[in-house]
Amino acid sequence: MNPDLLRPRVMLKTIQTKDFEVFSAAQHGWQICYRPVRPERFESNMVSAYDREIQVDLEVWRNPLEITGTAPRDALSLVLPLSDSNNYVSGGLKVTTEHIDLFGPGCEVFALMKQQTSLMALSIPIEALERRADLPAAMVVAEYAEGHKVVSTTSQAAEDLRQWGAGLQQRFKHHPIPDETYDQLFDETLLVIARALQSMKEDPDKSFQRRFDLARRAREYMLERRSCPPAISEICAFLKISERTLHNAFSDTYQVSPKRFLKTQRLIAMHQELKSGVASANVTDIATREGFSSLGYFARYYQAMFGELPSETLRRRSA
Secondary structure (H helix, E strand, O other): OOOOOOOOOOEEEEEEEOOHHHHHHOOOOOEEEEEEOOOOOOOEEEEEEEEOOEEEEEEEEOOOEEEEEEOOOOEEEEEEEOOOOOOEEEOOEEEOOOEEEEEOOOOEEEEEEOOOEEEEEEEEEHHHHHHOOOOHHHHHHHOOOOOEEEEEOOHHHHHHHHHHHHHHHHHHHHOOOOHHHHHHHHHHHHHHHHHHHHOOOOOOOOOOHHHHHHHHHHHHHHHHOOOOOOOHHHHHHHHOOOHHHHHHHHHHHHOOOHHHHHHHHHHHHHHHHHHHOOOOOOHHHHHHHOOOOOHHHHHHHHHHHHOOOHHHHHHHHHO
16 A cells, blocks of 8 residues: 555645656655756645545646656546646646546556646545545446546536545645544545546557657657757658748647757756766756756856756755
8 A cells, every 4th residue: 555645644745846866856755757848946845635545736837848657556546627727738648627637556657748738636545545445436436437538518517527526635734634534435435536537538648648749759769868969850760750840849738849858857867966966067067968068058048947057056065
């Protein structure tokens, strides 16, 4: 059983940060890496709460992001954009406020968030579903307990689920749920989830999938050759597509051009190496190794993204 999800009493954690690595480490059960796609300061906040078998997370990102990793390894997790959120992409499918993004235990996460994306994540342990296998609601929910799915639902059903999750988090904030009422609360949670899943409409639009697949393959090719950035023509030759097709696919998927994405990833790699590299490392050597030919140009973007000059990062590590 996942120790991050099942605790004997209430847990509440609130975090506001401009460090995407800190935000990744703050997750409970989710093994997640946040990767900014623009060279700008990361801003995010999260409120996470759980009581025994129910976990509710509220997350807000100010920046466009790539999110990779795995869902909680022993739980079914449902993710919904909040009412005021932008849409996002999960596994190549667009997710709106009328969709539920479902992750089975340990399922791969590969999502692309637009600027100003707000989400609610609700996780239920598989073991708890199995203990209630005789309940009709539990049987409905258990049908979605494997793999990754994006399902369409009605606006009302999605809103009911968001409101229920927000109400749970508010209850968890103030005091643990008494043992004598907890089972009823859990069963009511399953009922709200089952109603949302049974309100399914047409399948989500899959026309975006090809562009997503192209952008993901281009992304992997660029990251593998980050220190010697490939030309756009080289990427296109590898993928056997035109430059226009690459640019459209990448911009539609990541909301940035391929060149800007690659520059951001090189800045992230530079930052990580300056924070944890060997004592003899210096800014010029690391910048050159990451493919930056102009130190002045590099330093400006680095400061905009991390709030300090690369030399200051190096001094803090050495202190």
